[in-house]
Amino acid sequence: MNTNAVLYNDLDRILVTREEIAKAVRELGEKLTEKFRGESPVFVCILKGASVFFTDLIREIDAPLTTDFMVVSSYGSSTKSTGVVKIVKDLDKPVVGKHVVLVEDIVDSGMTLSYLKRVFANREAASVSIVTLLDKPARRRVDLTVDYSCFNIPDAFVVGYGLDYDEKYRNLPDIGVLHPKIYAAEE
Ligand code: 5GP
Numbered sequence: 001m002n003t004n005a006v007l008y009n010d011l012d013r014i015l016v017t018r019e020e021i022a023k024a025v026r027e028l029g030e031k032l033t034e035k036f037r038g039e040s041p042v043f044v045c046i047l048k049g050a051s052v053f054f055t056d057l058i059r060e061i062d063a064p065l066t067t068d069f070m071v072v073s074s075y076g077s078s079t080k081s082t083g084v085v086k087i088v089k090d091l092d093k094p095v096v097g098k099h100v101v102l103v104e105d106i107v108d109s110g111m112t113l114s115y116l117k118r119v120f121a122n123r124e125a126a127s128v129s130i131v132t133l134l135d136k137p138a139r140r141r142v143d144l145t146v147d148y149s150c151f152n153i154p155d156a157f158v159v160g161y162g163l164d165y166d167e168k169y170r171n172l173p174d175i176g177v178l179h180p181k182i183y184a185a186e187e
C-alpha cells in the first residue's frame with residue numbers, strides 16, 4: 001500500500017486495513033446468508049456513507065435479497081451529529097411484511113438508527129435488523145441493539161471506505177483517523 005499517497009497524508013493513522021475489511025465483510029456475508037435462509041430480505045443502504053460497504057456486502061450474501069436506498073441527514077457540524085434526523089430520500093418500495101436490514105457505515109450516538117428503527121416498525125416491516133461496518137460504543141446516547149457490527153473502534157473521527165469528511169476520502173480503500181488539523185478550523 002502506498003501510504004505516501006495524497007489522501008493518506010491527511011490521516012493521523014490507519015485504523016482498519018482493506019484486508020481486514022474484506023475478511024470481516026466475507027464473514028458477515030456468511031452469517032447473513034445463514035440468517036436469511038429461505039427468506040427474501042430487503043437490504044437498505046443508508047447513503048452515502050454505507051455505499052462502499054453495502055456493495056461489497058451484498059455480493060457476499062447468497063440469498064434472493066432486494067436492495068433499496070435511503071438518504072438521511074443529521075443536523076450538526078461535519079464531525080458531530082445532533083441526533084435530529086431527516087429523511088432526504090425515501091425508499092422506492094413499501095416494506096410491509098418484509099424483513100428489513102438497515103446497512104449503516106458507523107453507529108456513533110445511535111440516534112440515526114434508533115430513529116430509523118422506529119420508522120420501519122411503524123411501516124409494519126416483519127423485522128428490522130441493524131448491520132454496521134463500524135461501531136463506537138463509547139459514544140452511545142440511546143439504547144440501541146446493533147445486530148451485526150464488523151469493528152468496534154475508539155472515539156475518533158474516521159474516514160475512508162465510504163466514510164467522508166466534507167464529501168472527501170470516501171474513495172480511500174482503508175479506514176483511517178482523520179488528522180485533527182484537517183477540521184480544526186471548524187471546531
Ligand atoms: P449517530 O446518529 O449514530 O450519532 O451518527 C451516525 C452518523 O454520523 C453516521 O452515519 C455518519 O454519517 C456520522 N458519523 C459518526 N461518526 C463518524 C466518523 O467517525 N466519521 C464519519 N465520516 N462519519 C461519522
